[in-house]
Amino acid sequence: MNEIGGAPLFFLEFGDIVIYFTPFTLTLFILALVFTVFVLVSRPERQIDIAFGGDAYYAKEISLSELRFRRFMSIACGLACMGAMVTGDVFDFTLFVSLVGICNVGIVAAVKSRHVQNAAYQYGLVALAGTVPMFSAAAMIAATTGTLSMLELAKGMILIPVAAKALLVLGVMGEGMAPFYAAKAEMFRAPGAPYVIMCSLSSLLIFLRVAEVILLL
Amino acid sequence: MIIQRISRVLSNFDNILPVFAAACAAMSVFVLLSLPLPYSEDQLYPKQIVPGSTLNPYDRGGPPFTQVSIHSQYPENSPTAGYVTAYLTPLSLFISEHTAYMGTTIVAHPGGILDEILYNTRGLDTVVEPTILFVAFAIAAYIFRKREA
Numbered sequence: 001m002n003e004i005g006g007a008p009l010f011f012l013e014f015g016d017i018v019i020y021f022t023p024f025t026l027t028l029f030i031l032a033l034v035f036t037v038f039v040l041v042s043r044p045e046r047q048i049d050i051a052f053g054g055d056a057y058y059a060k061e062i063s064l065s066e067l068r069f070r071r072f073m074s075i076a077c078g079l080a081c082m083g084a085m086v087t088g089d090v091f092d093f094t095l096f097v098s099l100v101g102i103c104n105v106g107i108v109a110a111v112k113s114r115h116v117q118n119a120a121y122q123y124g125l126v127a128l129a130g131t132v133p134m135f136s137a138a139a140m141i142a143a144t145t146g147t148l149s150m151l152e153l154a155k156g157m158i159l160i161p162v163a164a165k166a167l168l169v170l171g172v173m174g175e176g177m178a179p180f181y182a183a184k185a186e187m188f189r190a191p192g193a194p195y196v197i198m199c200s201l202s203s204l205l206i207f208l209r210v211a212e213v214i215l216l217l
Numbered sequence: 218m219i220i221q222r223i224s225r226v227l228s229n230f231d232n233i234l235p236v237f238a239a240a241c242a243a244m245s246v247f248v249l250l251s252l253p254l255p256y257s258e259d260q261l262y263p264k265q266i267v268p269g270s271t272l273n274p275y276d277r278g279g280p281p282f283t284q285v286s287i288h289s290q291y292p293e294n295s296p297t298a299g300y301v302t303a304y305l306t307p308l309s310l311f312i313s314e315h316t317a318y319m320g321t322t323i324v325a326h327p328g329g330i331l332d333e334i335l336y337n338t339r340g341l342d343t344v345v346e347p348t349i350l351f352v353a354f355a356i357a358a359y360i361f362r363k364r365e366a
Contacts, residue, residue, distance in 0.1 A: 015298075015338040016261070016290040069359050076352055083345070095345040102349060106356040112363070119230045126237045133241060146257035149290045163251040170244050174237055 003154075004215045017089040018151060024212060028085040028205050035201050036078030039071065042194045070110045074198040077103035081202040085209055090148045091138045093213060094171070097206050098134065101127035101175030104199040123177060130174020137168035141217070154216045165214050172210040176203035261290055262338070271313045289338045298337045 005024025012019040021029065044067055050057040080103055084096035105127055109120035142148050145158045153160065226232050270276040287298045313319035 013291065013294040014341040015295040017339060017341045018291065018294070069355075072355070073352075076348075080348075087341075089342075091339075092342055092345065095342060095349065099345060099349045099352065102352050102356070106352065106359075109356060109360060122230050122233055125234050129234075129237060129241065133244060140254065142260075143256055144254050146259045147261055147290060152290065158257065161251060161254050163248045163254070166244060167248065170240060173240075177233060177237065 005212050008151075012086075016149065017087065017092050018149065019086045020088045020151065021086055025086050025209070028208060029082055032078055032081040032085055032202070032205055035198065036075055036082070039074040039078060039195060039198055044070070044194060066110055066112065070107055070195040073103050073106040073110065074195040077107065077198050077202050081205050084206055088150045090141050090150060090153070090168075090213070090217075092148075093150075093209075094131075094134045094138045094168075097172055097175050097210075098127075098131050100202045100206055101130060104176075104202065107195055107199050126174050126177045130171045130177070132171070133167040134171025134175070137164045137171060140164040140167065150213065150216055160217050165217060169210060169214060172206055176206050261288055263288055271317050271319045287338070295338045 003022070005022035008020045008022050009026065010021045012021075044062050046062070047060045048057055049060070077100060080096050080099035084093060084100060087093050087096060105120055105124045108116060108123060111117070111120075138148065141153070141160055141164050144161055144164065145153060147153065227236065267276055289295060289298055292298070309319060
């Protein structure tokens, strides 16, 4: 077997979907787990705006419903991320990645600001469009090789078309598009900041994982 | 200079959709050029459509309460796979015996006939799919009701 992430340490079978932990995927899994726990216990930051040229400042209040919703989205994103890190099935991987994409859109869309809402709309469209190349990649892999299990594909018996790999990368890029723009200061400093970090981290993790998957196939 | 210009275009989030669409279009051309792709005959979960069967298109063959062999990736992980027709409820069994359209009625799903592949060998997929739907509905509901809060 082509062991790009190290030798598998542990297998967890769900029927044909075999979750496996290698040193690489285990590291990413623990990272996602730790961040999910951070999100669970952290409280949102209160943004302080200082009125320029005076002593006045005002703090933005975050309503309880918004806090709850964004925390829920962040935790869902963390769980989806953990799943995407360790799954050993191409179709299952694409499902988890599209869940990460939708959660990212949800985290961004919960911010009550016109600018951020417009951005969330664009991310939503890109995440929606990104599922098409991603699932077509999974379909092409299933059709050309007859299997979806990464463990079987990693044996390198069957050649996977470059087009399928390229489509998979393009799809994951579409799903993980949000943080490129979330890196803008006003979005991170938006009320309820810690949750936005989750979408950055999840995108980083799915990019790392898709690199492993592409090298593995 | 060119990097500056590219980053100026990319920094505006109104441009990400056209950029991504252009990437998708370029990729489609690449995929079309790479055709034809070989088709592997040794597929998992093969299925034949039997037009005469009352359980069509859910029929995977075999009498109820006996096991049919299903070509799955790891057969040892799902020992109960292949009992598909055993999942017929009494009502759906009655309908399948008296009409020709059991597979296309509303009782066929869910519970009438469970799709073997979805619920047995690929159960985790089935869990993740409704989760995606649930999260999408949660976002839609939150955004829709946000002004009332």
